[in-house]
Amino acid sequence: MTVQQTQMKNRHDGPPKEGYELVYERPSTLVDIANRYCPGCGHSVVHRVLMEVVAELDLQSETIGVAPVGCAVFAYDYLDVDMQQAAHGRATAAATGIKRMLPDKYVFTYQGDGDLAAIGTAETIHTANRGENILIIFINNGIYGMTGGQMAPTTILGAQTTTTPEGRQLAQHGNPLNIADMIALLPGVIYVTRQSVHKAANVRKLKKTFIKSFQLQELQRGLCFVEVVSNCPAGWKMTPVESNRWLEEHMLAAYPLGDLKTPPGDVSR
Amino acid sequence: MADILLMKGNEALARAAILAGCDGYFGYPITPQSELLEYMSRELPRAGGVMIQAESELAAINMVYGAAGAGGRVMTSSSSPGISLMQECLSYIASAELPCLVVNVNRGGPGLGTIQPAQGDYFQATRGGGHGDYHLIVLAPASVQEMADFAYLGFDLADKYRNPVMILADGALGQMMEKVTFPDYDPQQHKLPKPWATTGKTPDRERNIITSLHIEPEKMEQINLRLQDKYRRVESEEVRWEEVQTEDADILLVAYGLTARICRKVVELAREAGRQVGLLRPVTLYPFPYKALARLALGVPASGSPGQVRLILTVEMNAGQMVEDVRLAVEGRVPVAFYGRMGGMIPSPEEVFDYLEKQLGAGGAEGGEPAARPLEEVQP
Numbered sequence: 320m321t322v323q324q325t326q327m328k329n330r331h332d333g334p335p336k337e338g339y340e341l342v343y344e345r346p347s348t349l350v351d352i353a354n355r356y357c358p359g360c361g362h363s364v365v366h367r368v369l370m371e372v373v374a375e376l377d378l379q380s381e382t383i384g385v386a387p388v389g390c391a392v393f394a395y396d397y398l399d400v401d402m403q404q405a406a407h408g409r410a411t412a413a414a415t416g417i418k419r420m421l422p423d424k425y426v427f428t429y430q431g432d433g434d435l436a437a438i439g440t441a442e443t444i445h446t447a448n449r450g451e452n453i454l455i456i457f458i459n460n461g462i463y464g465m466t467g468g469q470m471a472p473t474t475i476l477g478a479q480t481t482t483t484p485e486g487r488q489l490a491q492h493g494n495p496l497n498i499a500d501m502i503a504l505l506p507g508v509i510y511v512t513r514q515s516v517h518k519a520a521n522v523r524k525l526k527k528t529f530i531k532s533f534q535l536q537e538l539q540r541g542l543c544f545v546e547v548v549s550n551c552p553a554g555w556k557m558t559p560v561e562s563n564r565w566l567e568e569h570m571l572a573a574y575p576l577g578d579l580k581t582p583p584g585d586v587s588r
Numbered sequence: 589m590a591d592i593l594l595m596k597g598n599e600a601l602a603r604a605a606i607l608a609g610c611d612g613y614f615g616y617p618i619t620p621q622s623e624l625l626e627y628m629s630r631e632l633p634r635a636g637g638v639m640i641q642a643e644s645e646l647a648a649i650n651m652v653y654g655a656a657g658a659g660g661r662v663m664t665s666s667s668s669p670g671i672s673l674m675q676e677c678l679s680y681i682a683s684a685e686l687p688c689l690v691v692n693v694n695r696g697g698p699g700l701g702t703i704q705p706a707q708g709d710y711f712q713a714t715r716g717g718g719h720g721d722y723h724l725i726v727l728a729p730a731s732v733q734e735m736a737d738f739a740y741l742g743f744d745l746a747d748k749y750r751n752p753v754m755i756l757a758d759g760a761l762g763q764m765m766e767k768v769t770f771p772d773y774d775p776q777q778h779k780l781p782k783p784w785a786t787t788g789k790t791p792d793r794e795r796n797i798i799t800s801l802h803i804e805p806e807k808m809e810q811i812n813l814r815l816q817d818k819y820r821r822v823e824s825e826e827v828r829w830e831e832v833q834t835e836d837a838d839i840l841l842v843a844y845g846l847t848a849r850i851c852r853k854v855v856e857l858a859r860e861a862g863r864q865v866g867l868l869r870p871v872t873l874y875p876f877p878y879k880a881l882a883r884l885a886l887g888v889p890a891s892g893s894p895g896q897v898r899l900i901l902t903v904e905m906n907a908g909q910m911v912e913d914v915r916l917a918v919e920g921r922v923p924v925a926f927y928g929r930m931g932g933m934i935p936s937p938e939e940v941f942d943y944l945e946k947q948l949g950a951g952g953a954e955g956g957e958p959a960a961r962p963l964e965e966v967q968p
C-alpha cells in the first residue's frame with residue numbers, strides 16, 4: 320500500500336461517529352487526495368481557503384483557474400474546478416484569454432513570486448493595467464521553491480538562498496521588488512491587499528479578501544490582487560514553526576499586511 | 589456569385605478569419621503583418637469577436653492559449669522575430685492539444701533582419717519550432733486568394749486535429765493586392781464541440797484541465813505517443829500540393845509560396861525554350877508531399893513506369909531549407925539542385941531560368957545515364 324493510499328484509508332470523511340459533532344470538513348471543491356506540498360507550506364492552506372470560498376459562494380461551475388510554473392503548478396491536482404496550466408510567467412495572459420472568451424465566468428490566477436514578479440512582470444503589469452476582471456492570487460514566499468531555493472525577486476535583503484549564499488546584497492542583487500505597491504498605482508486595479516496564513520486569525524482574514532474579490536469580479540469592477548506572504552520551510556531550510564517565526568519577524572517587516580487599495584466608498588477595511 | 593474584391597493579402601486573411609467565425613484575435617504590431625492586426629482591430633469587435641493588442645508576442649500567444657483552452661476559435665499573427673518569441677507557448681499549445689491559427693508573414697532574417705519577404709522560417713515552421721517533439725500543420729499560400737482560403741481551412745484543420753495550424757506566408761503575399769472572393773461559409777456548420785474546454789466544471793462531468801505538464805515519464809511518453817499517432821494521421825490525410833505541367837516534365841521545379849508563383853513563370857520561359865519543365869508546389873509544408881514528389885520524380889514501381897525526371901531544381905527565398913525535404917523524398921536518386929536568394933531578395937523568373945540552363949549545360953543532368961530510376965521502396 321502506498322503512502323497516499325494509506326493516508327486515504329485513514330481519512331475520516333463521512334458522517335461523524337456517535338457522540339461526535341462535525342465542526343470542520345473538507346470543502347466539496349477540494350479534491351479528496353493527500354496533498355504533496357512540503358510539511359508546513361502555506362500553499363495547502365491558501366488552496367483550502369480559496370476552495371471554501373468557491374464552495375460557499377456556489378461558484379464551482381463558474382470558476383476557472385490558471386496555475387503557472389513553480390510549486391503552484393500542481394494546484395489543479397487539488398482544486399476541483401476547471402483549470403489551465405500556463406507557461407512560466409504567462410498566467411495572467413492566459414487568464415485574459417479565458418476571461419475575454421467567457422466574460423461571465425470567474426477567473427483567477429495562482430502565482431508565485433518568480434512567476435508573477437520576475438519572468439511574468441510584463442504580463443502582470445499589463446493585465447492589471449487593462450483592468451481585466453480577474454483575481455490574481457500572489458504567493459510571496461521570497462524564494463524559488465520548486466527549483467530548490469534560489470533568489471526570488473521578492474527575496475529580502477540579507478536572506479540566504481542557494482544563489483545568494485552570503486545573503487541578498489543590495490549592491491549585487493538589487494532591492495526586493497514590492498510589486499503589490501506598483502500594482503496598486505494602476506487605475507485598472509480595484510482592490511489590492513496583502514495577507515498571510517501563518518496564524519488562524521490571518522487565515523480568516525484571507526478568506527474575507529477572497530470573498531470580496533469574487534464579489535468585485537461579479538460587478539466587473541476591475542482587477543483584484545491578493546498577495547499572500549507565505550513561507551517555504553524547505554527552501555528556507557527551517558522547520559515549519561521556525562519559518563512562521565521568521566516570516567513574522569522579517570518578511571512582514573518588508574511586506575506589511577493590510578489593504579493597499581480598496582474600492583472607492585468601501586468601508587469594510 | 590460572390591463579390592470579387594481587390595485586397596491586400598494581410599487584410600484578405602483577416603477578413604476570411606472573421607467570416608470563418610474567429611472569436612478572438614490577439615496580436616502585436618510588426619511589419620509586414622500589421623495590416624492584419626489593424627484590420628482585426630477595426631472589424632473583429634464589430635463582428636462580435638474579441639481583439640486585444642497585447643504587450644508582446646509572448647502575451648499574445650499566451651492569450652491564444654487561454655482563449656483556445658476556453659473553447660474559442662482564436663488566432664494570432666506576426667512576422668519572423670515575433671514568431672520566434674511565440675515558440676515556447678506554441679510547444680505548450682501543441683502539447684496541450686489546443687486548436688488555434690497562427691499566421692507568420694515571413695520576413696528576412698536572421699536577427700532583426702529586414703522587413704522584406706523571405707522564406708527563412710521554413711525549418712522553424714515545419715520542425716515544430718519550439719522545444720520537444722511536436723508539429724504544427726503548416727499551410728503555404730501562394731496568392732491573396734489562398735491567404736483568405738487558408739484561414740477557413742486552417743481553423744477547420746485546427747479543430748479537427750486539436751492542433752495549432754500555421755499559415756506561413758511572406759511579406760509579399762501579405763502586402764500585395766489581388767482580387768479575392770470569399771466563399772459562403774457558415775462557421776456554426778464547421779465549429780466542432782469542445783467538451784474538453786475549461787468552461788466551468790458542471791456536476792455532470794469531471795473537471796477539465798488544460799496542461800502540458802506530466803511529471804511521470806510513463807505518462808509523458810503516452811502523451812507523446814498520442815501526439816505522434818495524430819501526426820501520422822495528419823501525414824496520411826492532409827497532404828496538399830499542386831502540380832503545374834508535370835505530365836511530360838523531365839525537369840521539375842519545386843517551390844512553395846511566392847517562389848512558386850515565380851516558378852510558374854520559369855516553367856513558361858523554359859517551355860518556350862523547348863524544355864519540358866514542370867512545377868510541384870507543396871501547399872502543406874507539414875505534412876510535406878514526400879510521396880507525391882517521389883512518385884513524380886521516380887515513377888510508379890507497381891506499374892513498371894520509370895520516372896522521367898532527370899533534374900529537380902528547388903527554389904526558395906532562403907539558404908536552402910525545403911530542399912532537404914526534397915532530397916529526402918527522392919533519396920539521392922535524382923539530382924537535386926538549389927537556387928535561393930536571401931535577406932529579403934526576391935529572385936526573378938529570368939535569373940532562375942538562367943540558373944536552370946546553367947545546371948543543364950553543366951552536364952550534370954544532360955546526357956549520359958538518366959538519373960531517375962524507379963524506387964522500389966516508394967509506395968505510390
